[in-house]
Amino acid sequence: MDKFLNILLVEDNLDSVEIIKRVLKTTDIPNKLWVFQDGEDALKFLKEAVEKKDKSLFPFIDFILLDINLPKLNGLEVLKEIKSSSDLKLIPVIMLTVSSREEDVLESYSLGCSSFVQKPVRYEDFEDVLKEIILYWGRRNITPNERRL
Numbered sequence: 001m002d003k004f005l006n007i008l009l010v011e012d013n014l015d016s017v018e019i020i021k022r023v024l025k026t027t028d029i030p031n032k033l034w035v036f037q038d039g040e041d042a043l044k045f046l047k048e049a050v051e052k053k054d055k056s057l058f059p060f061i062d063f064i065l066l067d068i069n070l071p072k073l074n075g076l077e078v079l080k081e082i083k084s085s086s087d088l089k090l091i092p093v094i095m096l097t098v099s100s101r102e103e104d105v106l107e108s109y110s111l112g113c114s115s116f117v118q119k120p121v122r123y124e125d126f127e128d129v130l131k132e133i134i135l136y137w138g139r140r141n142i143t144p145n146e147r148r149l
Helices: 014-026 039-052 075-083 102-111 123-140
Strands: 005-010 031-036 063-066 093-097 115-118
Touching: 005 014, 005 039, 005 123, 014 031, 014 123, 031 039, 039 075, 063 075, 075 093, 075 102, 093 102, 093 123, 102 115, 115 123
Parallel strands: 005 031, 005 063, 063 093, 093 115
Antiparallel strands: none
8 A cells, every 4th residue: 555645844835845746747656745835833733743642643644844034033943842742753854945154954864844844946857856865755665643444
């Protein structure tokens, strides 16, 4: 049986969001995508799901794609909140960002990210990177919140 992926995307760049949606539609891995354009709304969504403890929704996220440069709360602040929550800390977080700053890489890993991926500039390269992420997290990796169809 194939894995069903529940993915939370926190990304304020609408072009990136559309590319990610397009790639997810072309994959043979069934998935559902929740999209938030700022860190504050993403955290609110996650915390409300935890508070409700709705068994049809929670645990519900297989992994989070998180940009660093976000309005309201940046990705590093969001990551810190997620990893400090006993209910959320096991969710893998992939930092997907244009940044390649050493400080961002080090801080992301020190806060508990599972992976740090720099967004390529070229569309084709970005598409390839996304396919690799989906293949790895959708086929190879076993997540704590794994679900079967």
